Amino acid sequence: MxxxxxxxxxxxxxxxxxxxxxxxxxxxxxxxxxxxxxxxxxxxxxxxxxxxxxxxxxxxxxxxxxxxxxxxxxxxxxxxxxxxxxxxxxxxxxxxxxxxxxxxxxxxxxxxxxxxxxxxxxxxxxxxxxxxxxxxxxxxxxxxxxxxxxxxxxxxxxxxxxxxxxxxxxxxxxxxxxxxxxxxxxxxxxxxELPEDDISAKIACLKAASRMKIHKIDGWILVTTKVNSFEAKSANGIIALGADCVFVGSATKGEVQISARARQNFLKETGISLGRDVMPAAGESVGGSGGGHKEAAGVKSKSGNLESGLAECVKITEGLIKRRKG
Ligand SMILES: [Mn+2]
CATH class of the missing domain: 3.90.1640.10 (inorganic pyrophosphatase (n-terminal core))
Structure with a gap:
């Protein structure tokens, strides 16, 4: 029916x-x-x-x-x-x-x-x-x-x-x-149209950029970084700066959140969907869950460790890039 x-x-x-x-x-x-x-x-x-x-x-x-x-x-x-x-x-x-x-x-x-x-x-x-x-x-x-x-x-x-x-x-x-x-x-x-960004959003994006860790994998640039809030906005900003794929994490009040974004050509050439292939597994690894779209996805967990969650995102993505290549 x-x-x-x-x-x-x-x-x-x-x-x-x-x-x-x-x-x-x-x-x-x-x-x-x-x-x-x-x-x-x-x-x-x-x-x-x-x-x-x-x-x-x-x-x-x-x-x-x-x-x-x-x-x-x-x-x-x-x-x-x-x-x-x-x-x-x-x-x-x-x-x-x-x-x-x-x-x-x-x-x-x-x-x-x-x-x-x-x-x-x-x-x-x-x-x-x-x-x-x-x-x-x-x-x-x-x-x-x-x-x-x-x-x-x-x-x-x-x-x-x-x-x-x-x-x-x-x-x-x-x-x-x-x-x-x-x-x-x-x-x-x-x-x-979004309302004028408030100053805390701007500062979060700039801090995300200043704390970036760059991972070069088979010619692709993966970035991980941490903020206290505005994960998604920061992730979009880092893609605009030149990353192929980015994971921005926050850990506040015991809750871990990770926002992932990637460029279309990266997704197309690697066959990766962040929402399907990366974030659900990364979510599980930190005792939470993950999902989303091909190019924009996320993880939430009430307990996990942010550092290992971000490491897992990179590890999973790296495995998928290599698998495709192999
Ligand atoms: Mn929607």
């Missing part, structure tokens, strides 16, 4: 949850999902929730009253969006068993732990964004898309496809349909 067809029968409360520090794709998909579920089932209570926090620019998509930070997972239906591992929805990861039914809709590499707990597992890692997947589900079910959802989906796609740089022909088709429906494109572009 199709997801929305099934969801018509839901009687109790619905919670739409995305990942920690929910980004534009996560929040925009949540908005579209909420409006679509509300359209087919006006009687039920539907809540958008985020674990821990919401990112600065995603916050501009919703009114404060519409978002619940760390909501209760004791619901009839839990819809998990834009998250491939339970670690990504921590600190609520232990509460998923409170939900009667679980649906996962995501565009990261599939992960067994979320697959195992879900009644609906709609995952396509070739999609540019979760927003794109949610759009297809809504249209497929013949549900009318609200005006704010059309804008939200456009924003979600723009954000996660890196302004369409990672778009597929399907992305462009959906994009065109949304523009034809009258979405304000200039408004969408403004919403995607």
């Amino acid at each position: 199709d997801f929305f067809e099934w969801a018509r029968g839901i009687q109790g409360k619905v919670l739409i949850l995305s990942h920690q520090n929910a980004d534009l794709d996560a929040v925009c998909s949540s908005i579209a999902m909420k409006d679509a579920l509300g359209a087919i089932n006006p009687e039920i209570e539907i809540v958008i929730g985020v674990p821990g926090s919401i990112s600065k620019n995603a916050k501009r998509m919703v009114d404060d009253f519409e978002i619940q930070i760390n909501p209760s997972l004791d619901v009839e239906l839990l819809v998990i969006l834009d998250s491939s591992t339970l670690e990504q929805i921590s600190p609520l990861d232990g509460d998923v068993k409170l939900a009667k039914h679980v649906a996962v809709i995501d565009h990261h590499a599939p992960h067994q732990e979320t697959q195992e707990i879900s009644d609906f597992y709609i995952v396509d890692d070739s999609a540019s964004s979760t927003a794109e997947l949610v759009f297809e589900l809504i249209v497929g079910a013949g549900i009318e898309i609200s005006e704010r959802s059309r804008l939200a989906i456009l924003v979600g796609i723009l954000a996660d496809s890196a302004r369409l740089r990672l778009a597929t022909s399907k992305t462009i088709q959906i994009f065109a349909r949304l523009l034809e429906s009258g979405v304000d494109y200039q408004k969408a572009l403004l919403l995607v």
Whole structure:
């Protein structure tokens, strides 16, 4: 049965949850999902929730009253969006068993732990964004898309496809349909622009650069470094400086996080996917989990050792480069 067809029968409360520090794709998909579920089932209570926090620019998509930070997972239906591992929805990861039914809709590499707990597992890692997947589900079910959802989906796609740089022909088709429906494109572009970086983000990036360790492997440049926060932003910065692949780690309050990024030509020539081949294994090695996309992925662990986690990332990547060569 199709997801929305099934969801018509839901009687109790619905919670739409995305990942920690929910980004534009996560929040925009949540908005579209909420409006679509509300359209087919006006009687039920539907809540958008985020674990821990919401990112600065995603916050501009919703009114404060519409978002619940760390909501209760004791619901009839839990819809998990834009998250491939339970670690990504921590600190609520232990509460998923409170939900009667679980649906996962995501565009990261599939992960067994979320697959195992879900009644609906709609995952396509070739999609540019979760927003794109949610759009297809809504249209497929013949549900009318609200005006704010059309804008939200456009924003979600723009954000996660890196302004369409990672778009597929399907992305462009959906994009065109949304523009034809009258979405304000200039408004969408403004919403995607990040707010002015604060000074702590700039300092984190510069510190990440000053602490770089360079590993030359068969002509490729791998970099590892450490920061206290802004791992992803620092990783993007180091790729811009010239690294082929980078792992930026942080260890704060006993929690280890590693953000990985790589250049397209490195991934193409080595056949490596960070989200599939490197980060899940690296996550396990530090007692946590990892996943993500081919070119952007991460690890989270509540206990592990950062130093050995970063060493493992390099070791795994090196093994994959050599295997390919051998
Ligand atoms: Mn996403």
